[in-house]
Amino acid sequence: MAGPILTVADLAVAIAGRRVVDGISFAVKTGETLAIVGESGCGKSMTAFAIMRLLPQAARISGGAVLFEGRDLARIAESEMKALRGNRISLIFQEPASSLDPLMTVADQLIEAINAHKPASHSEAAAHALAMLRAVGIADPARRMRQYPFELSGGMCQRVMIAIALACRPSVLLADEPTTALDVTIQAQILELMKRLRSETGTSIVLITHDMGVVADMADRVLVMYAGRIVEEAAVDDLFQAQHHPYTMLLMRSVPRLDAPPKRALPVIEGTVPSYAALGTGCRFASRCPFVSEHCRAEEPPLRQIAPGRATACWHHERVAAAGMVPA
């Protein structure tokens, strides 16, 4: 694979002085699918919104850089950013049904996206829109074009959102839990669609999810986020092979694997994400961690490389990995 298309360096997002994204760094290679996983509230959406510069009013980028096509998206003018959004870099959302304007037809919403960057005559734009609907596997696209969002199912709305996002052939697609709101069969269909479009267009995907099953299905590489920080990074196969952070194990435990024998019972990991105010000096996961030591409470472990393409933020990662190994 080629070099990185998108590089996030020490990115921080603050809401009312609280760092909800606290200095995260990663790179997305061309054609790669990078998954960001973590419990709800750990800062995944804020990361995506910060990259797109579409943070809620209360939030702002408080540090770091987002390098894309030779520019720092955190610093360029809004007009420059506008020219990139939906054009070179796109975003799709968790709630497809509420991501479409309820008062506008599917055609108009698609044409709006096309015209924003590639102004064309109405008939050209309409033809492009129709082709996009066909490409995302919508049956009877001519009829769907004239319909309103309330006439479409959730899965269909997400297909439309994907069509809108990919209409201008972006090089990066940020997908913020694109299947979370959909039921299981539809979820599988949307993932299939994303895989097909990825192989057809070579678009890099940043796939945000809290579902390890989706990660296993889609991703090349995985970032595990906890309380605004990256705690583990690995290629997807390596991560499923061995987890070097106890939080990753917690996430894994929630996935039923049909293709593997049940794991040896893991030490129970209880508790919830600490409130940001309660964060002290030590490891943010310490209060929930069965491997916790004095060292963990005293000093926050940095994200350290432990093998090529593999990093973890745990003082005891070797002990953790050994304890969590799946028996052969």
Added chain:
Amino acid sequence: MVRFLVSRGAQSLISVFGVMTIVFVIMRLAGDPTLLLVPEGSTREEIAQLRHQLGFDRPIAVQYGAYLWDLFRFDLGTSFVQRVAVTDIVGARVPYTLKLAAGALFAAVIVGLPIGIITAIRRGTTIERILMPIVLIGQSMPTFWSGILLILLFAVTLDWLPSSGADRLSSLVMQAIALGALSMATFARIARTSIIDELSKEYVRAALAKGISRGRVVLVHVLRNAAIPVITVAALEIANLLAGAVIVETVFAWPGLGQLAVQSIQGRDFLVVQALVLLASVTYILLNLLADMLYSLVDPRIKLYRPKQ
């Protein structure tokens, strides 16, 4: 949509019928309606004669049928106080109140909506802090009080505008402002809340993610969605204007329906009062129907709604 409109139209007809019935019942509940209608100081014989003449000695069902039939023919009877057909008395006043209400609505909309839009889009800025007190004043100042203050300032002190009468366009200015102030505040508040509500929706971020400007998102997406509650409120606001007209017309000696209502109540001209009650109710119902029709034009969820068989 046709089905929706037909069903709403039928509902409105039923409401109108209900109002007529309630008015009929109330007139009868008060006892013998003849006593309400005779001029003061009539003799027993005159009353009996009038009762027969008006048919109030007939069975109640017959009276009810006759009452509905009269209304159907727009025959509201003849005022015993003025000896003139009620429809003529009311009809002569309608244009004045329409003019006043239209002026007030115009003032309310052209001031209220922009204030609502600007304070929603420019939240937390100086311009919001300048505009919000205007809304507050419009909302909290009683009409009779603001009316008198306006007269003091523009008619007495500055002598720019006439303090009463209805013969020139200039005599509409203060009246429209006094009557429209509350509606202005309502439009501003509803528009503001509605826009702020829409701005927080996910489709706004999704539209921005397409790479269109914030201005266009507001113009094309947000305002249209935010219009739906505003339309509903607008219909009720017009009805409120008619209620407010009673006070404004009294303060400014404006010869409209509000003044007529006050005069008729004071003069015990009950057929005119009854006509005004019916007119106000029917207007209210029709405005609601109009709001629903507009609503269905804006919102495809209603326009295209097909009830499941």
